[in-house]
Amino acid sequence: MRIDEKAIKKYDNLLEYLLLIIIISFFSRAFVIHISGFFGIWMLNNLWASLHATILLLIFTKFKWIRLNQFANHAWVLIALCFISVLWSDDVAVTLKRSILLLSSSFFGLYLGYRYRVIEMLNFLMYLIFLLSLIGLLIYPILPEYVVMPAGEHAGIFRGIFNHKNFLGRINILGIICALTLFDARKLNSFNTMLFVAFFIFCVLLSKSAGSLLILIAVLALYVVLSRFSLRSIDRRLIQFILIIVALLVVYFFVDLLLLLGKSPTLTGRTVLWGLVLLEISHRPLLGHGFSAFWSDETRLLSQMSWDAPHAHNGYLDIALDLGVVGVMIYVIGIVLSVRKAWMHFIIKKTSTYLFVLLFFGFTIITNTLENQIFKENDIMWLLYIFTLVQLGKDSSKKTATLNNNV
Incomplete structure (x- = not known):
């Protein structure tokens, strides 16, 4: 019986895309809280374990030639420090488990x-x-209780299929970055780009997250600035559209922004x-205190506050809590070098790849002043952070290979 290699490859690619959809959806916190609510936490834990087992299987079977590239070195040093922090962790079991997941x-x-x-x-x-x-x-008109925040301070606010309204806002800002980069790469025309950007902005507004709004304005402003350095022919209508959206957001939500920056004036x-x-x-x-150990007891600071904080609401402070000044310095030096490299290549090459890298790093830096998303297992931000570092490292590897071939 003759084996159809093309059919096998086709089904293999289809299976890979299905796997990507599932893993990235979970890393974006889509469906997670619903699965936990319907089937229990045991089902959710089993699903996470299955996903991570699949990831390890992919690494060891599909990509034997993968190597830890040079530009992600600081990330691997941070991960190694997480494992070593078991030695002084406040909660050894949590630190070890989450280090493995990271x-x-x-x-x-x-x-x-x-x-x-x-x-x-x-x-x-x-x-x-x-x-x-x-x-x-689409679910909202039929079963609104499954896509809005439950009872509490944010009760009734739309969150979609995500765990929290902030995740809805964050993921749609990432969608805007994707759309703008694809437009710069000429993979989307200006009309379709505006449709996608408008849809994503609409979802950010539905989340009623003042933090997401502030990040959105900053990302759009950063894109407008970076686009001026591009040699590509930029459609002025798109830039004008973005500027108008930014202006309207600033004017319409000016009070909300003041509340975010002031809330008497304690940033909520x-x-x-x-x-x-x-x-x-x-x-x-x-x-x-060891990676993820400090917040393993979420009520640790409850007696000194009027609300239960699950994290520091600042990624840099959370790294300091987990890995001290040493961890913060490793991360800061790494991201500064990464941004410097991306900026130098963007100025010289004017490519969409480096536009994305700069937009993503800008998004990451701003987001982590209000939330804890820098250094977290099972999270799309850390996933894309590693992805971005690999892209920078691949460029360096190509340059090194070219130099070696010319010798």
Whole structure:
């Protein structure tokens, strides 16, 4: 019996795309809370375990030639420090478990970086984000209780199929970055780009997240600035559209922005939290409390606050809590070098790849002033962070190979 290699490859690619949809959806926190609610936490834990087992299988079977590229070195040093922090962790079991999950998540980012080009990945992400957000909108008229925030301070606010309204806002800002980069790469025309951007902005507004709004305005402004350095022919209508949207958002939500920056003036309680976190960091400043150990008891600061904080609402402070000043310095030096490299290549080459890298790093840096998304297992931000570092490293590897061939 003759084996049809083309058919096998076709089904293999289809299976791979299905797997990508499932993993990235989970890493975006889509359907997670619903599965937990319907089937229980045991089912959710089993699904996460299955996904990570699949990731490791992919790494060890499909990509024997994958290597830890030079430009992701600081990320691997941070991960190694997470494992070593077991030695002084406040909660050894949590630190070890989450370090393993972080390593597995990083491996998947590595896999994506070597398997796909930037434009391929962004095209896939944009349509997936559009689909996930659209599903939530379609469910709302039929079963609104499944797509809004439950009882509490944010009760009734639309969150779609995500765990929280902030995840809805964050993922749609990422969708905007994808759409704008694809437009710059001439993979989307100006009309379709405006449609996608308008849809994603609509979803951000539905989340009623003032933090997401502020990040959205910053990302759009950063794109307008970066586009002026591009040698590509930029459609002025799109730039004008973005500027008008930014202006309208600033004017219409001016009071909300003031509340975000002032809420009497504690950033919705964040400044009080940050003060307490800084005090805890001062107790163990050098190496921290161990990766993910401090917040393993979410009520740790509850007696000193009026609300239950699951994290520091600042990614940099959370790294300091976990890995001390050493961890923060490793991360900051790494991202500064990465941004510098991306900027130099963007100025010289004017390519869409480096436009995305700069937009994503800008998005990451801004987001992590209000939330904890820098250094987290099972999270799309860390996944794309590794993916982006791999793309930078691949460029360096190509340059090195060219130089060696010329010798």
